[in-house]
Amino acid sequence: MDEKFQDRIDDYLLNRMKDADKEAFLQEVEQDNEKREQLEFTKHVKDSIRSREEKLQALAQFRRHYTERATGTKNATCYHSVSTAEAAPVRSTRRIWLWISGVAALFVVGFFAVKPMFMHKSPTEYNSTPVEQMRGGDDIFSPVSADSTDNDTINIDQTVIPDE
Amino acid sequence: MAKLIQFRTSIQEKEARLIEGMAEERRQTQYELYAYCADYFWDNYKGVFFAGESAAEEIFQNSFIAFWENIERRKIYVENGIVMGKGDVPLDGSILTYFMSIARNKYLEYGREHPVYADPETELGRLIKEEGVDANAYTDMLYDSDENMMLDIIADVISHMSPRCNQILTKFYYEEKKLEVILTEISAIESYKALKSKKHKCMETLRKSAKDIYYRRLNS
Numbered sequence: 586m587d588e589k590f591q592d593r594i595d596d597y598l599l600n601r602m603k604d605a606d607k608e609a610f611l612q613e614v615e616q617d618n619e620k621r622e623q624l625e626f627t628k629h630v631k632d633s634i635r636s637r638e639e640k641l642q643a644l645a646q647f648r649r650h651y652t653e654r655a656t657g658t659k660n661a662t663c664y665h666s667v668s669t670a671e672a673a674p675v676r677s678t679r680r681i682w683l684w685i686s687g688v689a690a691l692f693v694v695g696f697f698a699v700k701p702m703f704m705h706k707s708p709t710e711y712n713s714t715p716v717e718q719m720r721g722g723d724d725i726f727s728p729v730s731a732d733s734t735d736n737d738t739i740n741i742d743q744t745v746i747p748d749e
Numbered sequence: 750m751a752k753l754i755q756f757r758t759s760i761q762e763k764e765a766r767l768i769e770g771m772a773e774e775r776r777q778t779q780y781e782l783y784a785y786c787a788d789y790f791w792d793n794y795k796g797v798f799f800a801g802e803s804a805a806e807e808i809f810q811n812s813f814i815a816f817w818e819n820i821e822r823r824k825i826y827v828e829n830g831i832v833m834g835k836g837d838v839p840l841d842g843s844i845l846t847y848f849m850s851i852a853r854n855k856y857l858e859y860g861r862e863h864p865v866y867a868d869p870e871t872e873l874g875r876l877i878k879e880e881g882v883d884a885n886a887y888t889d890m891l892y893d894s895d896e897n898m899m900l901d902i903i904a905d906v907i908s909h910m911s912p913r914c915n916q917i918l919t920k921f922y923y924e925e926k927k928l929e930v931i932l933t934e935i936s937a938i939e940s941y942k943a944l945k946s947k948k949h950k951c952m953e954t955l956r957k958s959a960k961d962i963y964y965r966r967l968n969s
Contacts, residue, residue: 586949586952586953586956588949591949591952595921598922599922599925625899626899626903626956626959627952629899629900629903630903630907630918630922630952630955631922631923632900633900633903633904633907634907634918634919634922634923635922635923636818636821636904637814637904637907637908638919638923640813640814640817640818641810641814643776643779644783644810644813644814646780647779647780647783647784650780651780651783651784651787654784
């Protein structure tokens with residue numbers, strides 16, 4: 586790469602060349618492929634650096650805005666509009682929902698775990714067996730005293746006439 | 750003539766709107782796309798990359814710039830509400846997948862430039878060792894196949910420049926400062942001659958790297 590010619594290319598691209606010299610320079614370039622290639626290459630470098638720098642500056646703004654939203658310091662208003670809500674970073678929102686879901690899950694699990702402890706009453710409060718409690722106890726099914734030698738509920742005085 | 754009816758999901762509609770807005774240089778949409786990619790990247794990069802926060806930040810930044818430039822050069826664009834990709838066919842998958850593919854390639858490049866990350870013990874080291882860096886896949890994603898190829902290559906090579914070269918060339922070509930002024934701003938360089946020589950070496954290195962990639966691409 587010709588260093589001296591590079592200086593002239595730079596002068597041309599950065600508008601530091603006199604108009605009279607420009608014509609001679611362009612003619613020279615036109616006649617020499619290598620010089621033309623060197624000019625094209627430098628143009629590309631200049632354009633690429635400009636493009637990258639402009640984007641880096643924009644990205645610095647975006648990053649600041651994004652971080653402010655993510656950390657909850659929502660004092661930046663440069664990109665506000667209806668769709669900003671949609672554009673807002675959802676990382677913090679996701680975290681909030683994760684927390685809410687976690688707390689809700691704890692409540693549900695806790696409810697089922699703790700409820701039986703309060704529902705279950707001490708067996709001493711009941712004199713009857715669990716089966717009797719289930720069927721309603723003596724209020725519904727009155728107990729019949731069992732037969733014994735002293736208490737015979739079968740009347741043997743009744744005459745039984747067999748079918749003939 | 751049969752009319753082709755394309756059904757699009759709300760996500761596809763949103764992505765088409767974002768790409769269209771980027772192409773039209775709408776600042777708000779540019780931020781929206783940035784946030785859309787950032788949300789996905791920061792939620793998922795740990796599953797894809799083995800990189801610290803600062804390395805990941807650099808990878809994200811370079812990937813987003815490459816993505817942005819691809820939109821500007823219409824490598825990815827919107828037609829009839831459909832996001833189109835290479836070969837003028839509808840993009841296969843979400844734009845987030847496309848973005849993450851660029852990020853993965855940038856990540857592999859990062860690993861080559863920072864050997865500490867390419868330690869075989871690390872996930873990146875294993876990837877580079879087992880899969881290698883598929884240069885063709887990389888260039889396919891980033892470089893055009895037409896007359897814009899050199900511009901694409903230079904844009905990519907510039908993103909890998911050394912900080913010193915980046916500083917000198919940015920001041921010279923973007924800020925349009927004269928070498929005499931730049932010399933006063935970079936105390937590490939002692940003389941005008943040294944600065945001029947350094948600038949020339951930076952341009953030579955850039956040119957050589959870009960040419961190597963260009964000819965490798967042509968021969969692939």
